[in-house]
Amino acid sequence: AKNLLAMPDSLEFTIAAAPLLVGLTAWRMLIHRAKLRAGETVLMVGTGGGVNSMAIQIAKLAGATVYAVAGNKEKAEKSRELGVDVVLDRTQVDWGREIYRLTSKRGVDVVVDNVGKATLNTSMGAVARGGRIVIVGNTSGPEVEIDIRYIFAKQISLIGSTMGTHQDFRDVTALLWENQLKPVIDRVMPLSEGREAYSMMEQGKQFGKIVLTP
Numbered sequence: 001a002k003n004l005l006a007m008p009d010s011l012e013f014t015i016a017a018a019p020l021l022v023g024l025t026a027w028r029m030l031i032h033r034a035k036l037r038a039g040e041t042v043l044m045v046g047t048g049g050g051v052n053s054m055a056i057q058i059a060k061l062a063g064a065t066v067y068a069v070a071g072n073k074e075k076a077e078k079s080r081e082l083g084v085d086v087v088l089d090r091t092q093v094d095w096g097r098e099i100y101r102l103t104s105k106r107g108v109d110v111v112v113d114n115v116g117k118a119t120l121n122t123s124m125g126a127v128a129r130g131g132r133i134v135i136v137g138n139t140s141g142p143e144v145e146i147d148i149r150y151i152f153a154k155q156i157s158l159i160g161s162t163m164g165t166h167q168d169f170r171d172v173t174a175l176l177w178e179n180q181l182k183p184v185i186d187r188v189m190p191l192s193e194g195r196e197a198y199s200m201m202e203q204g205k206q207f208g209k210i211v212l213t214p
Contacts, residue, residue: 002166008177018209019176019183021163022050025136026058027172028164029112034134038063040109043099043126045069045119047079047087050209051136053184055112056082058172061180067108069095071204078207082184096122107131117141124150132157184208 007016029051030036042059044052047070059066060083068084070076076087086102088095099108107128113119114137123133124146133156150156164172175181186206189197190213197210 005169005173011177014185014188014211014213015183016176018050018185018211019054019181020169020173022209023054023058023172023176023181024164024169025051025162026055028168029134029136029159029161030055030058030062030110032164032168033159033161034110034112034132036062036064036110041065041067041103041128042110042112043067043069043108043123044084045111045113045115045123046071046139047082047084048075048204048207049114049139050184051114052112053082053208054181056084057181061175064110067099067102075207096125099126103128110134112136114138115140117144120144121146121150124154124156127154127156129154130156132159134159134161136161186210188213190214 036042036059042064044055044066046052047068056066056068056079066084067086068079069088069090070079072091073089076089079087088098107126109128109131111123111127111133113123113133113135116138118140127133135158184207186208188211194212197212200206200210
């Protein structure tokens with residue numbers, strides 16, 4: 001029973017179901033693990049997944065300037081609609097170098113990296129001296145070779161995060177119920193099409209969550 005929370009009568013099931021786990025994860029990683037503060041800069045590596053679509057909104061609520069790396073033009077546009085200040089299409093630019101240029105060679109205060117193997121080294125180049133990289137996934141693979149000189153020379157903090165506490169859950173759902181955070185739903189599909197939904201996620205075709213209904 002301690003894991004149950006009353007859903008407002010005004011919300012549809014699909015709207016309430018979509019953001020809970022990803023919202024919890026995004027809240028925990030930014031507010032408590034990375035300790036994001038107003039006035040800081042944060043880079044989201046990838047925007048199409050559920051976690052980062054919520055993280056963008058949480059970072060804006062926290063008063064941060066948000067940069068994001070999108071996988072294509074369509075996802076870049078949807079990221080702007082969520083409130084991202086600067087979107088980089090990774091098919092068009094070297095996003096690590098571009099972040100370095102856009103921040104006057106300083107880098108960003110916080111990087112959110114849930115891609116892993118394919119991006120972590122670039123993330124270390126994009127973060128500022130004394131900055132924090134919060135790692136919440138490994139969609140491109142868990143094993144990565146890194147140059148540890150980046151870590152000590154730039155005094156980078158590598159921070160792991162996953163899900164959150166009961167209080168985190170209450171905090172983020174309060175924002176959802178108050179409509180300060182909005183679920184990002186790509187589509188709603190019947191449970192019988194679960195295989196197709198999973199395939200879409202594997203290929204990175206969705207933006208936000210796919211909700212399966214009975």
